[in-house]
Amino acid sequence: MDNDHQHQLIAEIKDLRKEKNAIILAHYYQPGEIQDIADFVGDSLQLAQKAAATDADVIVFCGVHFMAESAAILSPDKIVLLPEVDAGCPMADMVDAESLREEKAKFPGVKVVCYVNSSAEVKAESDICCTSSNAQKVVESLSDQEILFVPDENLGRYVAAKTNRKISYWPGFCPTHHRLKKEDVLKRRAENPLAEVLVHPECREEVWQEADYVGSTAGIIKYAESSPNKEFFIGTECGILHELQKRCPDKNFYMASDDMQCPNMKKTSLLKVRNALRDLSPQIKVPEDIRQKAIGALERMLMVSK
Ligand code: 13P
Ligand code: SF4
Numbered sequence: 001m002d003n004d005h006q007h008q009l010i011a012e013i014k015d016l017r018k019e020k021n022a023i024i025l026a027h028y029y030q031p032g033e034i035q036d037i038a039d040f041v042g043d044s045l046q047l048a049q050k051a052a053a054t055d056a057d058v059i060v061f062c063g064v065h066f067m068a069e070s071a072a073i074l075s076p077d078k079i080v081l082l083p084e085v086d087a088g089c090p091m092a093d094m095v096d097a098e099s100l101r102e103e104k105a106k107f108p109g110v111k112v113v114c115y116v117n118s119s120a121e122v123k124a125e126s127d128i129c130c131t132s133s134n135a136q137k138v139v140e141s142l143s144d145q146e147i148l149f150v151p152d153e154n155l156g157r158y159v160a161a162k163t164n165r166k167i168s169y170w171p172g173f174c175p176t177h178h179r180l181k182k183e184d185v186l187k188r189r190a191e192n193p194l195a196e197v198l199v200h201p202e203c204r205e206e207v208w209q210e211a212d213y214v215g216s217t218a219g220i221i222k223y224a225e226s227s228p229n230k231e232f233f234i235g236t237e238c239g240i241l242h243e244l245q246k247r248c249p250d251k252n253f254y255m256a257s258d259d260m261q262c263p264n265m266k267k268t269s270l271l272k273v274r275n276a277l278r279d280l281s282p283q284i285k286v287p288e289d290i291r292q293k294a295i296g297a298l299e300r301m302l303m304v305s306k
Contacts, residue, residue, distance in 0.1 A: 001270075006033070009270040013037055016277035022058035024273065025050055027067065028217040029239035029265035034062045034273065041243065043218035044116050045131040045305060051075055052302060060276055061284070062268045064089045068284040069120050073291050073298055083272035085282035087264045089117050091202075094172035095151035097121035103148065107168070111145045113138060114297060115152045117174075120286045122150065124293035129301040132201050133216035135159045139167070141304045154178070158201040158208055176262040177202035180235050184257045185210045188233045197256065198223055199235030207235060224248055237262045 014037075017024060025047050026038035035041045040050050044067065051059055051071035058079045061068035066089050068082040100122055104110060114126035115135070123129060130138035132155060139147060139159050147165060149156035151172030160167040180203050189197065189210075198220045199211040208214045213223045217240050224232055225247055234240060235256040244253045276282065286294070 006270060009274050010037055012274050013270065013277060016274065017060075020058045020277060020280070021056055022060055022277060023050075023054050023056035024060045024062060025071075026062035026268075027064075027239075027265065028221070028243050029237040029262055030062045030268055031239065031266055032242040033270055034268050035239075035242050037270070037273070038062060043131065043133055043216045045133045045216070046218060047071075048074065048116065048131070048298065049302065049305070051080075054078070058277070058280065060273060062273065063087070064092075064264050065284070066092045066117055066119065069286055070116055070123075070298060072284045072286050073120060073123070073294050076286075076288075076291060079280055080284045081276040081280065082282055082284050083269075083276040084267040087267040089174075089264060091115075091151055091172050091174045092117045092119060092122075095119075095122050095170055097125050100125045100150060103170075107146060107148065109145060110148045110168070111142050112148050112150060113142070114150050115155060116298075116301075118151060120290050120294045123297045124290050126150070126297045127300070128304070129297045130159075131216065131301070133219055134301065134305045135201070136162045138301060138304050139163050139165055152202055154204055154208075155201045157205050158214065161205075174202040174262075176237055176260055177235075178204060179259050180204070180207050180257050182206040182210055185233070185235070188254070188256055192231060192233070192254075194229070195231035195233050195254070196227060196229045197233045197235065199256065200237075203235050211235065220244075221247060224251065224253070236260065237265060239265060 024038045052074040064087045072080040112126040147167045150170035153169040156169040196212040198213045233256040
């Protein structure tokens with residue numbers, strides 16, 4: 001897209017945003033030009049908190065389906081738009097409500113902790129949600145019951161290690177983070193032993209055990225900002241580099257692997273955001289019966305994270 005066309009789209013987005021009383025929310029994994037036009041950029045928890053609290057009439061969610069769906073659950077009176085309706089999360093698709101019900105039936109009394117990367121139907125079957133930034137706090141908020149953690153096994157194992165709790169895992173994973181291997185990290189460390197390795201807990205256990213810091217996207221950014229170090233290897237989706245470079249222009253960030261792009265997060269474009277605002281479509285809606293059952297798990301998570 002040439003520069004004139006890009007400027008024209010940005011101007012139209014700004015006008016439409018005002019006209020429709022809309023807020024544009026973007027995840028750190030979104031393309032740089034989308035993060036730049038957003039009213040708020042954040043990690044999954046910050047975005048859910050923002051979506052629950054906004055007084056805008058329209059929420060344009062620049063992220064993936066489960067994020068927009070959570071906004072629709074939390075703010076049923078708002079119009080929630082997902083500029084690219086096919087932007088899904090393969091990990092969220094690794095668990096469905098029927099299989100979860102079958103698993104719960106095998107463990108009477110089990111508490112289901114559900115990563116927000118899941119469908120509304122799965123949230124409706126869960127006791128409490130979590131994100132990567134509050135998973136430890138959420139698990140610690142539960143008394144001594146047995147826990148079933150869905151769908152991210154890597155995050156579940158990380159939380160179990162941090163809390164010493166007995167947790168059963170669902171065999172789900174994020175294809176983008178799961179591609180990073182221990183040998184990739186060791187290779188980077190050999191190239192630059194002074195750089196710190198910062199990774200997301202969606203990475204394999206063998207990876208987060210090798211890291212200097214493990215945290216959500218917002219956690220990684222905060223850590224990099226406050227560290228006296230100048231060089232970092234980053235083990236999460238590559239879109240985070242945009243915010244890291246903006247906030248820390250005097251520091252150098254390198255990906256821990258060149259293969260960490262989430263194709264779904266990259267489906268949003270300025271054209272799709274403009275069209276979504278102009279047409280108020282595609283809207284994400286959750287059937288009221290499912291919404292009623294799912295909202296408790298999200299609200300309990302937000303209470304724990306206050
Ligand atoms: P956070 O936003 O919690 O860092 O999670 C990353 C992610 O994979 C979102 O899809
Ligand atoms: Fe899903 Fe992974 Fe993409 Fe996040 S980065 S949306 S968890 S596939």
